[in-house]
Amino acid sequence: MQEEYKKGILDRLADKFVYALGSFISLFKKGWKEKNKSKMEEWRLMLYALNRSPPALIGLVLVIGFIFLGIFGPHLAPWKYNYFPSLENWTVQYPAPPGTSVYLPYSHKTITYPLGSDNYGRDLLSMLLHGARTSFVISIIVIFLGVPLGIILGLIAGYHGGKIDELIMRITDMFLAFPALILAIALSAVLPQRLQMFVQSHVVLEKLTLLLFALDRREVGNLGNLLSVIFAMIIVWWPAYARITRGSTLTEKEKLYIEAARAIGLSSRTIMFKHILPNIIGPILVYITLDFGGVILMEAGLSFLGLGATPPIADWGRIVYDGIQYFPRAWWLIFYPGLLVMLVALGWNLLGDGFRDILDPKTRRSIEFKVKKSEEAESNV
Amino acid sequence: MANLKKFLVRRLLTFIPTLIGVTLIVFVIAYVIPANPAKAWAGGEKASEEAVKQIIAEYHLDQPWYDQYWFLISGLATNSIIDPRTSNPVMGDISERFPVTFQLAIIAFVFILLLGLPLGLVSALKRNTWVDTIVRIFALIGVSTPIFWLGYLLLYIFFVKYRITDLAGVPPSPPTQIFHVPIIDSLLTGHFTIFKQHFARFWLPGFTLGFAGMGVLARFVRNSFLEAISGDYIEFLKAKGVPKLKVYRHALKNALVPIVTVLGLQFGSLLGGTPITETVFSLPGMGSYAIDAIRNLDFPAIIAITFIYAIIFVTTNLIVDILYAVIDPRVRY
Numbered sequence: 242m243q244e245e246y247k248k249g250i251l252d253r254l255a256d257k258f259v260y261a262l263g264s265f266i267s268l269f270k271k272g273w274k275e276k277n278k279s280k281m282e283e284w285r286l287m288l289y290a291l292n293r294s295p296p297a298l299i300g301l302v303l304v305i306g307f308i309f310l311g312i313f314g315p316h317l318a319p320w321k322y323n324y325f326p327s328l329e330n331w332t333v334q335y336p337a338p339p340g341t342s343v344y345l346p347y348s349h350k351t352i353t354y355p356l357g358s359d360n361y362g363r364d365l366l367s368m369l370l371h372g373a374r375t376s377f378v379i380s381i382i383v384i385f386l387g388v389p390l391g392i393i394l395g396l397i398a399g400y401h402g403g404k405i406d407e408l409i410m411r412i413t414d415m416f417l418a419f420p421a422l423i424l425a426i427a428l429s430a431v432l433p434q435r436l437q438m439f440v441q442s443h444v445v446l447e448k449l450t451l452l453l454f455a456l457d458r459r460e461v462g463n464l465g466n467l468l469s470v471i472f473a474m475i476i477v478w479w480p481a482y483a484r485i486t487r488g489s490t491l492t493e494k495e496k497l498y499i500e501a502a503r504a505i506g507l508s509s510r511t512i513m514f515k516h517i518l519p520n521i522i523g524p525i526l527v528y529i530t531l532d533f534g535g536v537i538l539m540e541a542g543l544s545f546l547g548l549g550a551t552p553p554i555a556d557w558g559r560i561v562y563d564g565i566q567y568f569p570r571a572w573w574l575i576f577y578p579g580l581l582v583m584l585v586a587l588g589w590n591l592l593g594d595g596f597r598d599i600l601d602p603k604t605r606r607s608i609e610f611k612v613k614k615s616e617e618a619e620s621n622v
Numbered sequence: 623m624a625n626l627k628k629f630l631v632r633r634l635l636t637f638i639p640t641l642i643g644v645t646l647i648v649f650v651i652a653y654v655i656p657a658n659p660a661k662a663w664a665g666g667e668k669a670s671e672e673a674v675k676q677i678i679a680e681y682h683l684d685q686p687w688y689d690q691y692w693f694l695i696s697g698l699a700t701n702s703i704i705d706p707r708t709s710n711p712v713m714g715d716i717s718e719r720f721p722v723t724f725q726l727a728i729i730a731f732v733f734i735l736l737l738g739l740p741l742g743l744v745s746a747l748k749r750n751t752w753v754d755t756i757v758r759i760f761a762l763i764g765v766s767t768p769i770f771w772l773g774y775l776l777l778y779i780f781f782v783k784y785r786i787t788d789l790a791g792v793p794p795s796p797p798t799q800i801f802h803v804p805i806i807d808s809l810l811t812g813h814f815t816i817f818k819q820h821f822a823r824f825w826l827p828g829f830t831l832g833f834a835g836m837g838v839l840a841r842f843v844r845n846s847f848l849e850a851i852s853g854d855y856i857e858f859l860k861a862k863g864v865p866k867l868k869v870y871r872h873a874l875k876n877a878l879v880p881i882v883t884v885l886g887l888q889f890g891s892l893l894g895g896t897p898i899t900e901t902v903f904s905l906p907g908m909g910s911y912a913i914d915a916i917r918n919l920d921f922p923a924i925i926a927i928t929f930i931y932a933i934i935f936v937t938t939n940l941i942v943d944i945l946y947a948v949i950d951p952r953v954r955y
Contacts, residue, residue: 296759415643418939419932420894423912427651427928430916435654538768542898545770546913561770568774569782579771586766594762 248612251298255288286605289612290598297595303588304533310370311377315455318367322555323457326352326362335362336564336571357573359563363553365573369581371455371555376585378453379471380536387475388529391482396513398483399490409483416480422539428473429466429548436472437465456554463551470549474536485528489521523600527593534589541582557582629947637940644932649691652925663706663919677706681922698929703922707915712926716908720930722792723907725803725820726899727892729828734835734888741836742843743874749848757844761837769895773830773902780826787826792906793819827903831895835888842884843877850877879950886942890935 263274263281274281291297310317327335329345337343337358344351356365398409416424440447441461450464451457493499494517502512543549544558552563557578564574599605664673678684682693697703701713708715745757780787796808796816805824808816850856850873859869897909904910908927915923 296762411639411643414640415647418640418644418936419647419928420890420935422894422897423928423931424647426897426912426916427924430924431651431654431921534766538766541768542770545768546897546901547917558768558770561774565774569778572778575771575774579768579774582768583763583766583771586768587762590762590766 249292251292252289255285255292259285259288283605286609286612287599289608290605291595293608294595294598296591297599300588300591300593300595303584304592307373307377307585307588310373312374314370314373314377318364318370320352320364320367321457322363322368322371323460323553324363325553326358327360330362333362335360336567336574337362338571339365339573356577357571359560359574360567360571365560365577368555368560369557369577372557372560372578373581374455375467375550375554375556376537376540376582379467379474379540380533382471383474383478383536383540384529384533387478388482388525388532390475391479391484392486392518392525394479395483395486395488396490396518399487400494400509400513400517406487410487413480413483416476417484421477422542425470425473425477425539425543426546426548428476429469429543432469432472433465435465436468437462440464440468454554460554463554466549466551467554470540470543473543474539477539478532478536482525482528485525486521489524490517493517493521527596527600530589530593530596534586534593537582537589538586541578626947630944633940633943633947637936640936641933644929644936645691645695648925648929648932649694651928652694652921653687653690680704681706694925698926703926705920705923707918707920707923712922715923716911716926716930719906719908719911721795721802721804722905723893723896723900723909725805725824726827726831726896726905726907727889728803729805729824730830730832730835730892730895731885731889733829733832734839734892735885737832738836738839739843741840743847745840746844746847746851749844754844757837757840761841764834764837767833769830769834769898770902772833773827773899776826776830777902788819788823789903793823824905827899827905830902831892831899834895835892839881839884839888843881846877846880847873850874879946882945882949883942886938886945889938893931893935 259281262284263277267274291301315322326343326345327333329347330343333341333343335358337354339354339357341358342351342353343358343362352362352364354364354366356369358365359368394409394413398406440450441464447461447464450468451460454467490513499512499516502516507516540549540556541558541561544556545562547559547562550556550559552559560578561575564571564578568575664670664677682690685693694703698713701711703712704710705712705715741757741760745754748754777789781789793804793816795804796811796813798807798811800807800810805817805820808814808820851870853873853876856869856873859872896907897913899905900907900910901913908930912924912927914920915927
């Protein structure tokens with residue numbers, strides 16, 4: 242049967258996107274677009290494959306939504322995370338259910354709670370929007386520091402072998418000997434005070450953290466707890482990547498092109514990062530995508546246990562932790578934050594699952610054939 | 623067989639450096655503990671100086687690191703570290719809570735097996751149909767659902783709305799103990815009322831804890847079964863005219879090898895999930911004990927629990943490796 246590939250709107254968008262990306266890079270590197278035609282073609286086919294997988298698209302939408310809220314959430318929130326209406330009007334029984342309106346006599350305002358309030362009368366919707374930033378920033382930092390650390394160590398261990406390999410892998414094994422959440426709990430329990438002292442003695446770091454998490458200056462005393470969770474999760478996250486990277490480096494370094502690179506005298510650093518890494522990064526990218534969901538889940542779990550973000554800092558897991566004493570009456574304090582965590586984690590997992598198919602060259606070749614055919618047909622007309 | 627013995631010896635030898643590594647990491651965790659816990663243990667700001675000094679001496683807090691390391695590790699091994707909060711030996715407190723956590727993990731594990739295996743087989747047999755898609759989505763939802771959220775959702779349904787589960791305390795243990803896991807002991811010794819009580823208390827937490835693992839196992843069973851069934855020997859069996867069910871049995875046997883590994887890993891991640899599950903369902907296990915300890919700055923308890931969890935985790939990995947080698951004679955590195 243002759244199958245024709247019909248381009249949808251998304252495919253045409255993908256064409257434009259890849260073209261624009263190529264032109265953009267060419268602004269900085271002259272002639273990049275002409276040199277990397279095949280690479281751009283590959284990207285285009287990847288996007289086509291993505292467009293044909295509804296679960297991956299749902300995942301993409303959820304993830305883009307999360308990133309959007311992570312960046313703009315605190316600015317979209319109608320109320321500040323540390324604004325306590327219960328200080329102005331204590332006649333209401335907090336936590337107030339969804340849809341309640343409360344008049345605030347001092348500021349002459351009425352606050353309406355679309356998703357309910359917490360026990361201090363804070364608007365849950367605003368807290369969730371602020372909390373999106375917290376978990377977004379934490380997941381970005383953990384992935385962007387923990388994963389490269391693991392990859393670099395894995396590359397070094399796999400490429401050099403011998404004693405270095407033995408040393409690095411024994412250390413990795415030590416960390417992998419703990420259930421991840423248990424190690425993270427222990428670390429984030431003992432670290433806060435030291436990190437607090439460290440942050441407060443480095444003004445730049447302190448300002449940067451406040452800026453990243455969109456916090457008020459008066460939250461300075463709570464940064465230690467927040468950073469301890471980040472630190473703990475980085476420690477927990479790198480060993481798995483060291484092991485994966487080492488494994489694929491071991492098989493990759495035996496290949497002929499690496500032999501050739503070594504023969505012409507390239508430095509081992511160049512070989513590791515410019516030649517081996519690009520060839521093994523595909524599967525690792527899938528893991529990274531899946532792990533964004535993992536980090537967000539673990540962060541929510543830790544703050545549900547009372548570790549990490551301390552009130553009034555808004556954090557999805559922490560809202561649940563503070564809300565359980567009102568369970569089951571104040572169900573909204575548990576339901577909505579948990580639902581958000583689940584949707585975000587699901588988004589990353591769907592996307593990662595989709596990436597696995599997309600990065601498979603077989604999927605791309607099957608599309609390539611059909612696309613070529615339909616494009617030829619189009620150009621003939 | 624000599625080969626297997628050699629493998630076992632080698633595997634046991636690598637077990638020792640890992641254990642030493644575990645103690646080292648546990649020590650580093652203990653070492654970065656905030657400057658002066660002694661004051662907090664002696665009773666906060668109002669503590670007398672003598673009491674603080676006595677505690678510092680008792681816990682070797684003023685000694686060099688190697689001395690502290692030795693004190694900690696030998697103390698954990700001989701159960702001589704006294705918990706500053708409860709004034710009991712730390713390991714004694716933990717050994718009371720261990721059966722709860724272990725029982726929870728076992729029940730979750732049974733749920734994973736009972737639901738994950740059949741789901742995986744069904745989706746392999748009905749490959750690329752809507753059944754397969756549903757199992758795939760179920761697996762993805764499973765790994766994306768926060769345990770605490772699922773826990774409260776189920777609590778709302780089964781406790782608040784319909785009261786089909788117990789939520790208070792822990793039922794008594796049967797008089798004769800064999801494995802020190804009440805639910806198994808009571809079943810073996812014939813105390814069915816106790817078994818029923820334990821089941822009523824533990825089935826919901828167990829299901830919650832195992833929820834993520836079911837989907838993972840199902841997907842894994844599906845993939846390894848499909849891989850096994852595409853082997854040449856299956857074609858041969860079919861050509862020979864062996865009935866379908868028998869062919870499946872052959873395939874299943876070969877698919878079992880990777881499944882055992884995944885089950886072992888699942889048990890490890892179940893252990894990691896116990897603190898959250900125990901907190902949600904207020905089960906007095908090791909995990910919730912650790913969380914209480916953190917709230918009270920009770921660091922010896924945190925360290926001891928981290929240590930115990932790591933020991934269990936490493937031991938399960940060891941058992942899985944050995945099982946793997948026993949099941950599949952081809953695996954002998």
